[in-house]
Amino acid sequence: MARVMTDPAGMAAVEVEPSRPGLGRMVRRYPLAAAAAVLLILLHVLVFGLPLVYHASPTLANPLATLAPPSAGHLLGTDELGRDELARLIYGGRVSLLVGLFAMAVSVVVGTLAGAVSGFFRGATELVVMRIVDAVMAIPAFFLILVEVSVFGNAPAIIILVVGLTYWPAVARIVHAEVLKWRQRDFVEAGHALGAGPSRLLFRHVLPQATPSILSVAILSVGWSILTESGLSYLGLGIQPPLASWGAMLQNAQTYIFADPALAVFPGLLIFLTILSYNFLGNGIADSMSHRG
Amino acid sequence: MARVSGRAAVAAVAGLAMLAATATPSLASSRHKAAYNPNATITLATNADPTFMQWSPTAYAESDLINMMIFSGLTKWSASATPVPDLATGWTTSKNGLTWTFQLRHGVTWQDGKPFTSADVVFTFEGLVLNPKLGAEGASNYADIASVTADGTYAVQFHLKAPWASLPAYLAYYAPIEPAHILQGVKDPWTDTQFDEQHPVGTGPFELAKYVPGQYVELTRNPHYYNGVAKVKTIVFQIIPNANTQAADLLSGDLSILSVQDAQLLAHIKTDPNVQVMTTTQNTWYMIGVNQNLPQFKNVKVRQALEYALNRPAMIKAILDGYGTVANGPIAPVQKAFYDPHVASYPYNPALAKKLLEQAGYKYNAQGQAVNAQGKQFTINMPTGQYGYLVPATELVQQYWQAIGIKVVINVEPWNNWIQQVVVKRNYQAMLAWWSTPTDPDQYPYFASSAANVGYNIPNYRNPALDKIFLAARATTNLAQRVKLYDQAQVLIAQQQPYGFLWYPEDILATQSNVHGVPNANIAIDVDQVNQWYVSP
């Protein structure tokens, strides 16, 4: 009977077998995921590279030319304070994408450690860690984030920490299950017989087997993190000026939804496409794992 | 004094809605056609659930208008923004200005039938407002009142610590009289759910019919109202926290009147041919305060430079969509008798701003930065509260000051944190906020040397000459004298720039075209005429 694992996204039943098909074959089998990967690469290149050719300032306000339509100097027009919309999308995109990546890093690092240690050493460690995991997952993430942000404020580092610490239990559960599965395999026992210590066994032999699962959930969690940050910013609790982020831009655009709906369309669309791509990519990887063997 | 609450960005909205569908003219006199529908319902919006105890510290902006309809004060606003008799029929002052005697109206009954007497006024002030243990909302406005005593059943006396010509204006400013026969002896009037949330009893033109928390408050006409029974039968306040939703509701016909807080929505609202829009200037002044406890801001030239650096018409255009007037002082144009338009006005002039900074001892280096004698760039820390449009306004200010070589660091904080840091602890260098006051020229609390560090004088400005003018103006009720003194004050303030004045925002009212009787004045004044509102059939 397949061991079915759950994660908050309920994305897939994951079963890992070691095997390495070629890239070309992967692309043909999972066109959506491949397209998503391409889109993401393109997005990141644009967001980090476009200012080399597009020199409009994202912070220079022109109060006399607000909500202007696209023109030569402003390819996507201007926002509510007369700032170049495209430049703001680029700079806001940097913040949104980086927050997503860093938050993912936090959840992956913390979650992997927690899951690995509890799955490998079992006993009391497992009991405590997994109960904490249950406890954190028991509380609706948004409520907890609300409280945390109203206490600790909304500096970008705080937002990254808060969002990252929301998803680590999901990672921990997956890693825990993986480690449980792999620790009993023959190669682990062989390593133990050869004199390898427990941490070497864990980090050198067992954990690498879980890499595909971790990769999959890591990619998915970038999407969740971006969505959470933009939700927070929508409520006015996330990234604050003078920094921009797509979610914060969406918040500002609420006021202008009748006067200039495009202001709400672009950031929302970009958030949507980014999260969509991360989801397709992550699902593709998860699916590819479940079809192996 | 000020009436500002730290709650949702959109203050209470008054809406007059004419729901033709619910109107069923059922007059006995079918002989002549009614000029108005006597059974009409008017629907307004408010941002959050109200409390019916106006003096409670939880009575934020969303409770203001509702309570103005259920309760009455000693005075109220006339359509021309002056305090006129309401529960008081007239008042006189003693010669030294320290005792005011208010004659009370006879024959007024509370909505539960009991008679209104001087005991209710005494209870409201002695038992609620002036009670130091309770911390009533707005109590600091009445700090100059020593005590309130009854002078028979239908008169009261206010005993003041110092003369205060503005007392009648402040008695019209969200100062309802509460029923002694219900609340006297209640241990904690702020948590008396029976009165505060379920069955408030007032003397106003409307009484509470139904309150469904989170959804709406329904008021019905008080048939025993002493000052002209209302022409409209029902008033409903829908609880809608989101400004866009309010606008959408107005356009879909669910709201009768909307007090438009977000000027940006107006362009869209105006596209509806069934909606009429009125605008008038509010008695609110937006300002920048620089902390004059710090040496760098004590020099008047620096403050003037900071003001010249701002392009205020452009800011008004960007942030308020043009619905605002440049401000040069704390007395708004709506106070026609007192407002002086000819004081120093600081038109946008960055070159002059730089010159003034140089005169104050700053030099401009090769990068265009303004540096002091030690070579350090002039830096200003400006914590910004998340409320309304304070953040975008501050972003623009940052840009203008950076254009004259000053480095401005903005730190956006949640509203409560900002108040704690700036208002309570005065731990800031510059801030942008507003004061909203009753339509009265007395602005002493915001400039008083005695209020530096502890009161409303957030910039900590100290000028004994200005104090003297304000105190003299408080001490006389002679109009000509007051006009002269307040003019002196305005001239001095404009020159001295204790605050950097920004603008007076416009009060925008959008109504359905079949709503009438609402004067073109700010929303509080409008609600004080609520018994004149009507809906055409």
Place this chain on the structure above:
Amino acid sequence: MTAYLVRRVGTGIVTLLLVTMITFGLMSAAPGGPAVIVSMTTTASQRAALTAEYGLNQPVPVRYVLWLEHAVTGNLGTSFDYSEPVTSVLGQRFPNTALLAFTALALSVIIGIPLGIAAARRRGSLLDALITGFSTVGLSIPDFWLGTLFIILFAVTLRWLPVSGMTTVGAPVTAGNLLEHLAMPASVLCLAVLPNIVRFTRSSMATVLDLDYIRTAHAKGLAPARVLFRHALKNALIPVVSTIGLLVPALLGGSVIVESVFAWPGMGRLAVQAATDRDYPMVMGVTIVAGVIVICTNLVVDLLYAVLDPRIQYG
């Protein structure tokens, strides 16, 4: 079984206590103070009076213990913002959120499970790709964006549905009226969980369909539909039931934004207000309610799991 139950309930209570402690500690550490005390117009003496009145001048652990003492007897204190007992405010708001959440959940189950089954049966086909793709799209779309777009389309432009709120003032509260108001918020909230149900049903169903005993049933010549509903579905649905339990936190969290966009008078919106205003008693109240709901749901789901799957034993 009973022992398991007792153990689970015990763990749940401990978790709840931990959460209240953390929340209380966090809230008390927050700078700024409650909105009811800190405003632009309160003076120092007023703040002192109010602080004493609300008992906030005592040390944090003392306040926590006081709160806990009252809480176990069902008294969650009086809200600073509403001047009403927390329990009464929650009592008014909770049913509204429950209504919204259940409708959203019901919608997603009714739509999601059949879609997931269909996708599983025709794995690798265009239908499967469409369904999977569509569910991923649903998961990626920001709900506040979608909600606003819905309002503009259905309420302002087409005028089919009311803009916001739960009831129409003046009109009687009928089922039809309620459904009208529920339509948009429930649809948007449903998007928070529908994709999960679809994907999970699909993967669970797919796994089961692959199993040997299903192949055996096919080989025996049983009709595909019979195979499906008799054998596969029941087993496939077991993990799905467990997922539904896990989605309750997602629904509660999603309600925060959906309720704000549609002015739905529920607990989610209450939570945002309370956290922003530092309405300590209310924040604690909402946290407790949310925690209890989630823990209870998990418990119920686990029990259902046990009932449905005879292989699982509880010691």
